[in-house]
Amino acid sequence: MTGMWIGMILLALMTGLFLIWPALRRPRLTERLVAQENARQLANIDIYKQKQAQLELDLEEGRITEADYATLKAEVEDLLLDDAGEEKHQRWQLPGKKVVAMATLAVLAVSLASAGFLYTQVGYAPALQTYYSQQELIREGQQDFGSLLKRLEDTVQANPDDVEGWSLLARIYMDMGRLEKAADAFTELLRLQGPNARLLAQKAQALYFADGNTLSSRVQQLVDEALELDPGEPAVLSLLGMASYQQEEWDEARRYWERALRRAEGANARESLREGVNETRQRLGMEPLEEGGVGFNVEVSLSNAAKLLVDPRATVFVFAHPQEGRGAPVAVTRLRVSDLPATVYLSDQQAMSADNNLSSVDEVVIQARISNSGRPQAQEGDWEGQTDVLQVQGQQQVEVEINQQLQ
Numbered sequence: 001m002t003g004m005w006i007g008m009i010l011l012a013l014m015t016g017l018f019l020i021w022p023a024l025r026r027p028r029l030t031e032r033l034v035a036q037e038n039a040r041q042l043a044n045i046d047i048y049k050q051k052q053a054q055l056e057l058d059l060e061e062g063r064i065t066e067a068d069y070a071t072l073k074a075e076v077e078d079l080l081l082d083d084a085g086e087e088k089h090q091r092w093q094l095p096g097k098k099v100v101a102m103a104t105l106a107v108l109a110v111s112l113a114s115a116g117f118l119y120t121q122v123g124y125a126p127a128l129q130t131y132y133s134q135q136e137l138i139r140e141g142q143q144d145f146g147s148l149l150k151r152l153e154d155t156v157q158a159n160p161d162d163v164e165g166w167s168l169l170a171r172i173y174m175d176m177g178r179l180e181k182a183a184d185a186f187t188e189l190l191r192l193q194g195p196n197a198r199l200l201a202q203k204a205q206a207l208y209f210a211d212g213n214t215l216s217s218r219v220q221q222l223v224d225e226a227l228e229l230d231p232g233e234p235a236v237l238s239l240l241g242m243a244s245y246q247q248e249e250w251d252e253a254r255r256y257w258e259r260a261l262r263r264a265e266g267a268n269a270r271e272s273l274r275e276g277v278n279e280t281r282q283r284l285g286m287e288p289l290e291e292g293g294v295g296f297n298v299e300v301s302l303s304n305a306a307k308l309l310v311d312p313r314a315t316v317f318v319f320a321h322p323q324e325g326r327g328a329p330v331a332v333t334r335l336r337v338s339d340l341p342a343t344v345y346l347s348d349q350q351a352m353s354a355d356n357n358l359s360s361v362d363e364v365v366i367q368a369r370i371s372n373s374g375r376p377q378a379q380e381g382d383w384e385g386q387t388d389v390l391q392v393q394g395q396q397q398v399e400v401e402i403n404q405q406l407q
Contacts, residue, residue: 163192170202179210200226201235208239215243234260234269241276254280258289262349263333270345294358295347295395296320296331300368302340303403306383310402312338315374318400320346323363323389330358337370340402363389368400382406 149172156165166188173182186203190196204222211219226236241256254277261273278288298318302310313336320331331350335342346366351357358364367386373379385402 160188161192163189166192174206179206182206183210195225195229197226197230197233198235200229201233201239204236205239208243213243213246232259232263234263238273245276245280250280250283254284254286258349264345294392295345296358296366296390297343297345297395297397298366298368299343299397299399300335300340301399301401302337303385303401306370306402306405309405310337310370310383311372312336315371316340316402317369317371317376318344318346319367319369319376320350320358320364321367322361323365328352328356330356330361330364332376358392362392364392365389366398366400368402370402378406380406 152165152169152172156162156169159165166185170182170185170189173179173185183203183206186199186206190199190203193199200222204219204226207219207222208215215223223236223240226233230236237256237260241253241260244250244252244256257273257277257280261270261277264270264273274289281288300316300318315334316337316339317332317334319329321329329352331346331348332352333344333346333350335344346358348357348359365386365388367384369376369378369382369384371377371379371382378384383402383405385400385404387398387400390396390398
């Protein structure tokens with residue numbers, strides 16, 4: 001029976017790896033070409049800005065109409081994008097929960113994605129060689145997961161600046177329970193990406209489990225560093241809630257988990273945190289959190305022009321403003337440009353105060369803003385996008401494209 005469970009776990013890990021490997025490696029495949037064309041891209045962007053400025057001057061002096069301005073502006077952006085050679089791609093979807101369905105979808109996805117990926121994304125001789133190496137890894141992994149993991153480790157050791165490779169290794173090590181190895185992988189990611197509250201929290205989680213579910217000194221140091229960078233980081237708050245729960249400090253656990261719930265991403269994460277909160281509330285004789293309520297699943301994306309011009313390290317704020325646009329937002333959360341496209345959740349849990357939340361208004365406008373300064377106040381040069389006026393009722397799915405630069 002133990003052998004069967006081990007086999008099932010390995011099969012699940014292999015399936016997930018087959019599905020996400022090409023998507024995670026795509027930035028690495030095009031890195032060399034991007035470096036070679038970087039100077040030309042910067043020159044193109046300068047030309048774009050000059051043409052944009054000329055169009056604005058022509059509009060201001062009456063040489064063109066508003067309609068002509070919009071048309072010409074779109075043409076300039078299209079020319080910039082055509083020259084940049086940017087290609088759209090479809091987001092990867094994780095397979096279903098059933099093991100048989102996962103295996104079937106994995107085989108189909110690898111077969112179909114390989115042809116599409118090769119045709120639309122690889123297309124360059126150096127990257128093509130890397131792509132074929134990946135396919136060899138996948139074929140070997142279908143027969144021997146241990147061999148696949150060893151090859152992946154060797155590949156990352158030979159290319160120590162491979163962010164995607166270290167990210168993949170960290171996830172695999174965590175799933176396999178090789179916690180010290182996972183912590184080492186997160187250390188490499190921090191070396192490559194710099195101070196990051198989410199990565200510090202993930203490393204702290206690995207070491208927390210490695211140290212027997214205790215907040216050891218090395219775990220506490222990582223927690224302190226993460227909280228200094230971002231006091232509301234849900235991953236570190238979830239960890240602190242778990243530690244408090246195991247010490248039977250129910251109110252402390254509740255407080256940490258309720259704070260984490262305000263910024264939790266994804267339905268599964270929110271549901272898990274809600275269950276933990278309600279269990280501690282029950283132990284404390286408190287009323288449970290409402291299961292329903294109002295909320296918006298907001299899919300945030302970038303326009304083609306924004307993809308070319310924004311800093312991937314910049315902060316993205318997502319607000320729900322009262323319809324009249326006055327006063328503080330009734331819900332707010334944040335992420336990074338590098339996380340986009342992404343779906344975030346806005347509800348009463350993301351309110352800045354208990355008496356000024358989504359439930360207290362009838363209509364809102366949802367806005368997403370890229371802040372170069374890292375502050376929520378709008379400044380010249382920031383990018384933003386927003387929805388039309390929305391009725392606040394039940395659970396809703398909306399989309400916001402960040403497509404306007406503030407002047």
